[in-house]
Amino acid sequence: MDKQEQVEQLTNYVAHFVAHTAKVLPDDVIAKLDELAEKEDSPLSKTIYQTMKLNQKLAKELNRPSCQDTGVMQFIVRCGTNFPLINELEVLLKEAVIRATQQAPLRHNSVETFDEYNTGKNVGTGTPTIFWEIVPNSDELDLYTYMAGGGCSLPGKAMVLMPGAGYEGVTKFVLDVMTSYGLNACPPLLVGVGVGTSVEVAALHAKKALMRPIGSHNPNKNAALLEQLLEDGINKIGLGPQGLGGKYSVMGVNVENSARHPSVIGVAVNVGCWSHRRGHIVFDKNLNYKILSHSGVTL
Template identity: 40%
Template sequence: MNEQELTRILSRFVALVSTRLPDDVIKILRSAAASADDLEQKQLFRIMFDNLERARLEKIPICQDTGTPYFHVRLGANSPFMNCIERCLRKAVEIATSEIPLRPNAVDPFTGRNTGTNVGKNIPWIDYELVPDSDKLEIFLHMAGGGSSLVGRSLVLKPLERIEGMSEILIDTLINNGINACPPLFLGIGIGATMEISAILAKRALLKPVGGRSEDPRIAELEEILLEDLNRLAIGIQGMGFGKSILDIHIEYSARHPTTFAVGISANCWVFRRGVLVLYPNGEFEIPTHKEADIS
């Protein structure tokens, strides 16, 4: 596979993620809809699924806010695509923006000028994780909408505050901003030594498969407790006060400094546009998040 062919595949991947939700998100939305116990909830879910179906059939964006493209690339140290992947990703976003089309969301923070391509200074954001003794690439894409991003937080607590302090921050954040993020929401929480580390871990937690739990039993238990507690806030579907407020929570953590307890929060609305493309050295690829999709 040459660079031009790779760019074309990646542009179709961006288009897929922008127009069709991953299988696990569809599954949990269907589960929530099935448990809806009144007409108002059922009607809202009907509208949501009608929107998803129209986007899928017509290959148009699910939401008018097509988001900021965020890539997390697990980069195999022996991958033949190491040198070109960043160029290909940037060009792929530009092509997808033009062809779908996607709303241009890359704005210069000083001049207010929109680039018109969703490509600008450090955008799309590309976060790399080097994987030794591997020859494949795992490309995670998240189209992060503005409303969801308004919920994001990263701050450093005092060590004695720990989980209790983190829970208070989560509750305060959701009470003040959750209604503007098109709930029900998905949450990623990062715990670490510094503000930067916790923010990165929160995003990686958000990108985990929906419905799974941490392999660490302590973290898995905390995820379940927080999911139950935060749903008691009764923000509800689209902030209406009924139905689930939070669909899933994942936590990632690192060792912390003795004097800090840093917490990061990353959120997404019910339109959780994310996908994973696995690229092998021979040019073959798969998209495990969208089993029935064909972008070849």
């Protein structure tokens, strides 16, 4: 297979994978929604979860997106320096989004800022968003796909705290965001919290936190404790499914962090809705693939 044939094959693989993630939620999300549905005891909460489950069933059976807002596509690309298509990757990812938009189909959500027109392809200036991580001495492509919808993006917020605010300040910031905008993001939510030395570092950590499986924990025991405390605190707000009240407001809270300047605490929140359309797929140098987010899928 020559390089052009490889490009075509990988483009089709990614297009089909993106289309699939628009219709079928990741295994861990489905499992968590089923768990929360069992734990809720109010008739309204039970009915909402039954409706969510029916929505997922029909989306798969009818081959249609599970939510009308299919978001703006974002990719986190962990690419080995020896992956054979590293130079072609950015262009082919855009082409894959165009194909997925036509095939799935996906709602047209890429609007050119300031010019205010919809491109009709889900690509535009800087979209899809591609966050690059280069992995030395590797020939694999580790790819995360994510549909950033309007509602789940609305609570996104970042700021830099004075050091004296401490981790209590981080907690207050997260809870302030959740009590102000969590209702708009279609609970139960997956909440990503980033902590670092500046707003852009913290914001990127918060986005990457949404790529982690539900139920995973930060390897730092203090950060893992903060995850649990924030989860308990946000649940006590009582948003419940779709914000109509209930015992559980979140599917989980994931904290990602890096070292920081001693004079500042950068903190950010990024949120995934109940229809958390995250995908994770790994390609080797021969384009053999392994799908880690969804079971039983053949592209």
